Amino acid sequence: MNRKYSLKKNYDIKELLQKKQSVGNRNYVIYYDYMERKDPLIALSVSRKVGNAVERNYEKRVIREIIRPLLETIEHYKMLIVVKDKSTELSYTEKEENINYLIKKMKKQKETINETINEQNLK
Numbered sequence: 302m303n304r305k306y307s308l309k310k311n312y313d314i315k316e317l318l319q320k321k322q323s324v325g326n327r328n329y330v331i332y333y334d335y336m337e338r339k340d341p342l343i344a345l346s347v348s349r350k351v352g353n354a355v356e357r358n359y360e361k362r363v364i365r366e367i368i369r370p371l372l373e374t375i376e377h378y379k380m381l382i383v384v385k386d387k388s389t390e391l392s393y394t395e396k397e398e399n400i401n402y403l404i405k406k407m408k409k410q411k412e413t414i415n416e417t418i419n420e421q422n423l424k
Contacts, residue, residue, distance in 0.1 A: 306372060308344035308379060317344075317381045324406045328388040328396075331403050332381040335411060341375045343368060347384040360384050363393065367400050375404060 308314065317332045324331050336342070345364055347357040364382060368375075388396065 306341055306343055308342040308381065313379070314344055314381055317379060324403050324410065326399060326403065328385055328391060328399050329403055330383040331407055333407050334379045335377055336379050337377070339376050341372060341377070342379045344381045345384065346381060348386065350386045351384060352389055356389060360388065363396060364400065367397050371404060
């Protein structure tokens, strides 16, 4: 994943957490927000509860590799992906399925929010 897709500033991450838009399951949580910029911005967070430094870095590399082909489908989003400690037990394909499911769920939530806003504007 290229550096231009990375969300690095602490205040950007805090802003995402304060908006409280999230999707999650037992292995991952994705905090997200819609933005005008076309290129997505992504941050990864792996807790110290997840193994040692080698395992945490491995988890980050795997998630980046899973996200890379999806970059075109997640345009206009800022995301913080939080990796939970149970995810180390999953295979690569299970991790990929989990992330894909959460991204689809995230998009569906955004669509329903947009629909309710449009309905309110029409009234």
